[in-house]
């Protein structure tokens with residue numbers, strides 16, 4: 518199956534309705550995903566990226582229905598991660614002479630993963646071009662850390678298509694492929710989830726790169742990422758979102774994240790939500806038990822928040838492993854410009870709030886002074902003390 522984008526450009530990827538997770542099990546996929554590869558059939562026939570390794574046979578069989586592999590002039594490998602390069606070894610087995618256009622870091626990641634230093638690598642850097650015939654060319658733009666050091670984007674002149682690879686993608690399956698055919702609410706939820714959980718650590722780099730690409734003043738009719746929808750209806754809308762998201766993004770939202778053993782800490786969490794809602798009715802307040810909720814969805818809510826509160830009871834002089842594991846992931850994401858508060862119950866030693874405070878500070882949050890550290894089960898008086906935390910966060 519190939520799907521027409523514009524002129525002589527086609528999608529030849531894989532819509533993966535059954536995919537449940539990504540990066541091992543580190544990213545939940547709730548609405549399918551896709552690995553988008555593209556075929557340019559001008560005077561030269563160029564493949565842009567491939568698909569994930571398990572889909573290789575289907576991918577190559579489909580490609581062979583469209584072209585004779587002998588007619589391929591080059592492959593552009595925009596990123597070495599195997600969701601895009603996984604079918605490369607099988608393709609190269611059939612066309613070992615095929616030129617591979619990639620960045621210098623692309624050579625490192627591809628040889629490191631596939632161990633074929635003899636492949637015909639053509640190293641490109643920002644501004645380099647590849648003539649595809651009929652007066653058109655591909656212009657390459659290095660996109661280091663969006664998502665790996667090897668990442669790059671490619672811009673097809675005249676057709677004004679930006680093949681952006683991971684940037685501007687989503688793990689979201691849409692059968693009709695284009696953004697105007699997608700459920701718009703789900704699309705933006707999946708786009709922000711993808712940004713929050715995968716690209717947030719690289720926000721300063723993303724911000725600089727976006728400015729660089731914007732300053733190139735390219736006419737962009739289509740943004741064709743390597744996951745999810747192809748942006749053809751107002752494609753710059755997702756660029757505008759990335760500009761917002763890469764600049765210490767926050768909405769008027771406070772998210773409460775906790776786990777509990779015998780419901781004491783749960784009582785504190787829910788009382789805090791009520792106090793915030795009373796003090797600031799316009800603020801969106803969301804409360805999640807971290808042990809029961811998809812960790813990536815909570816991260817998305819934290820990304821949207823201006824403040825969070827994290828609660829755990831004390832256990833073994835420390836905090837619950839569910840909260841500790843989630844905080845480890847949170848730290849990895851390097852979120853900026855957010856406040857936090859801590860709370861928890863204890864029976865005897867009571868280290869929970871101290872540990873939570875340390876972990877959140879390490880994760881880059883500004884932790885407010887008021888906290889709730891309650892011996893045994895909170896009384897009504899102790900619950901009413903959650904108001905002080907609410908006031909500090911609001």
Ligand code: FEO
Pocket residue numbers: 596598600601664665683743744
């Ligand atoms: Fe979609 Fe970084 O791979």
